[in-house]
Amino acid sequence: MSNTSNSVFDKIDAVKQWVDKVIAAVLMFIVAAMTLLVTYQVVVRYFFGSPSAVSEVLSRYAFIWLILIGSAYVFGLREHMSISFIKQKFSEKVQIFLEMFIEFSTAVFALLVMIIGGHSSAMRQMWQMDSALQIPMGVIYAAIPISGGLIIFYFLYQEFALLRRLKQLK
Known part of the structure; x- marks a missing residue:
């Protein structure tokens, strides 16, 4: 394999590692924020007898973002x-092709449903305001196409890595 190919893959790998670090930091921030919000919710409910609608809604929306962004991160x-079990019954070359097909299927779902459908849904909801936070609901729905975009990024990275593995088998 040529040095140019290794150099390109090293750069792509560096970008992926940077994206991983940013997403991990965002996810840790969301978990910390949710912990504080839920703790605050419990304190005001039990000690003051007055639940906070804002903290409840914020923690619910943070959970949605956590799940969607976290699932893209785990995919990456x-x-x-x-x-x-079935895939391991085949040769290494066939296994790589199966992995590429599975990754491709996931990417098609991410593109059609999450990015295109999620973007459309988020845009339709931009005019509707959340009653407790007074922010557009489209901001909450934006987690869907963002997560889809991350999945596509990881798909491209994985396909490049799988192609590289396939070339090494020859």
């Missing part, structure tokens, strides 16, 4: 659930 780390 290749830590998602997979049933590898």
Whole structure:
């Protein structure tokens, strides 16, 4: 394999590592914020007898973002659930092709449903305001296309890595 190919992959790998660090930091921030919000909610409910609608809604929306962005992150780390029993019955070359197909299928879903459908949904909801926070609901729905975009990024990275593995087998 040429040095140019290794150099390009090293740069792509560096970008992926940077994206991983940013997403991990965002996810940690969301978890910390949710912990504070829920703690505040419990304190004001039990000690003051007056639940806070704002903290309840904010923690719910933070949870939505956590799940969607976290699922993209897990996909990028290749830590998602997979049933590898059947795939392991094939040669390494066929396994790589199967992985590429599975990644491609996930990317098609992310593109069609999450990015295109999620963007459309988020844009339709931009005029509707949340009653407690007075922010557009489209901001909450924006987590769907953002997560889809991250999945596409990770798909491209994984496809490049799988192609590289495939070339090494020859």
